[in-house]
Amino acid sequence: MNLPRAFNPTRKAFSEQMASRGAESDFAVFESDIGYSTYSYLFGDRFPERYFNFGIAEVSTMAAAAGMASNGRTVFVAGYGVFLTMRALEVVRSFVCYPHLNVKILSSHGGVTAAIDGVTHQATEDIAFMTTLPEMKVLCPCDTASAKAAFDLALKTPGPVFVRLMRDPLFELYPEGTSFALGGSKVVREGSDITIAAYGDMVFEAIDAADRLAARGIRAEVLDLYSIKPVDWAGITASISKTHTLLVVENHQARNGLGTYIGDALLQTGASVRYDHVGLEDRFAESGDYRGVIETYGLCATNIEAHAKKLLAANQGR
Amino acid sequence: MEETTITRIEELKDIANEVRFRIVDMVYRAQSGHCGGSLSAADIVTALYFEIMKINPAAPDWPDRDRFILSKGHACPVQYAALSLKGYFPLDELGTFRKLHSRLQGHPVAGKLPGIEVTTGSLGIGFCEGIGLGLDAKLRKQDWRVWIVLGDGELNEGAVWEAAQAGSKFHLDNVTAIVDRNRLQNDGFCDDIMPIEPVVEKFRVFGWETYEIDGHNMSEIVRTLHVARQVKGKPTCIVARTVKGKGVSFMENVRDWHGKAPNSEQYEQAVRELRGGRT
Ligand SMILES: Cc1ncc(C[n+]2csc(CCOP(=O)(O)OP(=O)(O)O)c2C)c(N)n1
Ligand SMILES: [Mg+2]
Numbered sequence: 001m002n003l004p005r006a007f008n009p010t011r012k013a014f015s016e017q018m019a020s021r022g023a024e025s026d027f028a029v030f031e032s033d034i035g036y037s038t039y040s041y042l043f044g045d046r047f048p049e050r051y052f053n054f055g056i057a058e059v060s061t062m063a064a065a066a067g068m069a070s071n072g073r074t075v076f077v078a079g080y081g082v083f084l085t086m087r088a089l090e091v092v093r094s095f096v097c098y099p100h101l102n103v104k105i106l107s108s109h110g111g112v113t114a115a116i117d118g119v120t121h122q123a124t125e126d127i128a129f130m131t132t133l134p135e136m137k138v139l140c141p142c143d144t145a146s147a148k149a150a151f152d153l154a155l156k157t158p159g160p161v162f163v164r165l166m167r168d169p170l171f172e173l174y175p176e177g178t179s180f181a182l183g184g185s186k187v188v189r190e191g192s193d194i195t196i197a198a199y200g201d202m203v204f205e206a207i208d209a210a211d212r213l214a215a216r217g218i219r220a221e222v223l224d225l226y227s228i229k230p231v232d233w234a235g236i237t238a239s240i241s242k243t244h245t246l247l248v249v250e251n252h253q254a255r256n257g258l259g260t261y262i263g264d265a266l267l268q269t270g271a272s273v274r275y276d277h278v279g280l281e282d283r284f285a286e287s288g289d290y291r292g293v294i295e296t297y298g299l300c301a302t303n304i305e306a307h308a309k310k311l312l313a314a315n316q317g318r
Numbered sequence: 319m320e321e322t323t324i325t326r327i328e329e330l331k332d333i334a335n336e337v338r339f340r341i342v343d344m345v346y347r348a349q350s351g352h353c354g355g356s357l358s359a360a361d362i363v364t365a366l367y368f369e370i371m372k373i374n375p376a377a378p379d380w381p382d383r384d385r386f387i388l389s390k391g392h393a394c395p396v397q398y399a400a401l402s403l404k405g406y407f408p409l410d411e412l413g414t415f416r417k418l419h420s421r422l423q424g425h426p427v428a429g430k431l432p433g434i435e436v437t438t439g440s441l442g443i444g445f446c447e448g449i450g451l452g453l454d455a456k457l458r459k460q461d462w463r464v465w466i467v468l469g470d471g472e473l474n475e476g477a478v479w480e481a482a483q484a485g486s487k488f489h490l491d492n493v494t495a496i497v498d499r500n501r502l503q504n505d506g507f508c509d510d511i512m513p514i515e516p517v518v519e520k521f522r523v524f525g526w527e528t529y530e531i532d533g534h535n536m537s538e539i540v541r542t543l544h545v546a547r548q549v550k551g552k553p554t555c556i557v558a559r560t561v562k563g564k565g566v567s568f569m570e571n572v573r574d575w576h577g578k579a580p581n582s583e584q585y586e587q588a589v590r591e592l593r594g595g596r597t
Binding site for chain 2: 054055287
């Protein structure tokens with residue numbers, strides 16, 4: 001894969017954009033004592049009067065955000081995905097989503113990207129929880145340009161928005177200034193044999209897998225589904241009408257992730273598509289370096305390649 | 319009441335120093351982990367494992383053992399060091415900390431490693447788990463105790479105070495919580511991020527018997543832990559004044575050393591200070 005290495009993780013790019021937009025919009029930022037991890041301190045340093053650190057108290061932080069948002073001010077709540085989407089889940093559901101408030105969630109360390117900290121810090125069910133909530137919009141950028149755009153989308157989209165960000169810097173995919181839309185997607189590799197749809201870090205694994213498949217004469221199309229909810233049905237449909245084969249890849253539990261949603265919808269439409277997904281197979285991961293963990297748990301190019309080949313072999317039998 | 323001799327106190331100080339070396343060594347080898355909060359708790363954890371708790375490393379599942387819970391799970395290097403020095407697993411295994419397929423996970427995981435009683439890492443939870451364990455000791459009419467170490471930033475979590483109420487309601491005199499009052503949390507000094515004083519008074523009005531000690535004075539630590547064991551009818555809380563990063567000069571009281579690994583130069587210096595005495 002010949003993409004340039006990223007200097008900054010998406011959590012930092014997002015927070016940089018948040019700090020740079022602070023002058024033109026009067027949103028507030030709520031933090032719960034991991035401002036140096038989420039980089040929310042970048043906003044706090046520039047706009048101390050609109051930056052509130054609640055200490056290690058995710059539930060009350062989220063509820064206070066709902067309170068402030070009820071008075072008409074947009075609030076970004078920064079934190080680790082595990083704590084914001086699970087410990088504060090009831091607040092997000094009943095007091096942010098139900099009243100459709102402008103609370104935006106900066107959710108760092110998505111998937112197993114907090115690899116080295118272990119399972120208590122790995123947000124591998126966040127997409128299931130967040131996409132299940134009515135009113136909630138869910139985004140997952142993979143690089144600097146898309147992370148900055150995700151901030152702008154979160155700010156301008158009415159109501160609750162959840163943005164999943166990563167711990168580690170990976171690669172740069174999009175030129176600065178690329179436009180992204182709520183409900184959009186990007187074709188990052190064109191192909192006609194199989195569609196590989198991914199989001200976040202798994203976009204890079206999918207690209208890597210596509211390169212490996214190309215070496216064997218298989219043309220894979222790679223879709224970046226950065227808008228997880230709403231998802232780009234038109235984009236998915238256009239791609240699978242060529243390939244008739246879809247592999248959804250996510251750094252998340254395979255069960256109840258984006259793949260489950262797409263697979264279910266495809267069944268409803270009766271589309272004739274071979275479908276499979278790659279994700280955590282109903283198990284917890286463990287501590288280790290990022291690369292080691294994603295490879296051990298199959299969230300990697302070689303496993304995507306293997307699944308793709310199996311899927312295509314099944315296709316030939318039809 | 320049980321007593322600890324002066325010679326024993328000196329031995330405990332030496333062990334605490336060895337625990338400190340192992341912490342720095344572990345985090346250095348993993349190039350990841352939390353030095354500051356592990357070092358601040360080293361004396362307390364040493365006193366518990368090597369003098370106070372009723373435990374048997376050869377029988378980690380002995381039903382009558384005391385239970386130790388590191389509620390501030392990120393400081394697990396201190397617990398892993400104490401467990402291995404105590405003989406729960408080989409010292410060599412400390413080198414696997416945070417690496418793939420290790421039993422020494424980034425935060426303590428119950429069932430993976432002998433001596434880890436409950437899974438922690440999400441702040442505020444271990445303390446609540448300790449309340450549940452204390453209740454079961456009562457239910458079973460067994461006389462083992464639960465010892466919990468909490469961070470001071472951790473006290474921000476509402477769950478801590480919910481469980482503090484329960485500890486008092488259920489008269490859990492078999493539970494002792496020790497607050498590692500190092501005055502720092504992740505984003506800065508507690509006073510700036512979330513002021514928590516008066517901590518001792520808060521636990522007292524929640525119905526706990528309270529003590530305030532110097533968390534680096536071994537004889538005071540040991541003496542107070544012996545006293546806490548005698549209290550009847552309510553849980554005990556010891557607020558231990560400590561220094562984050564204690565023992566490594568450049569780590570002491572520095573926010574940045576909450577969750578950072580030393581480079582080779584810093585490692586050499588830390589080892590000189592811990593093993594060779596400070597110059
Ligand atoms: C529920 C939860 N929120 C946030 C974190 C991230 N985190 C890890 S350590 C830490 C600061 C802890 O401060 P303190 O309790 O004072 O520990 P110490 O100073 O002893 O290291 C934070 C916020 C966490 N582990 N759990
Ligand atoms: Mg502290």
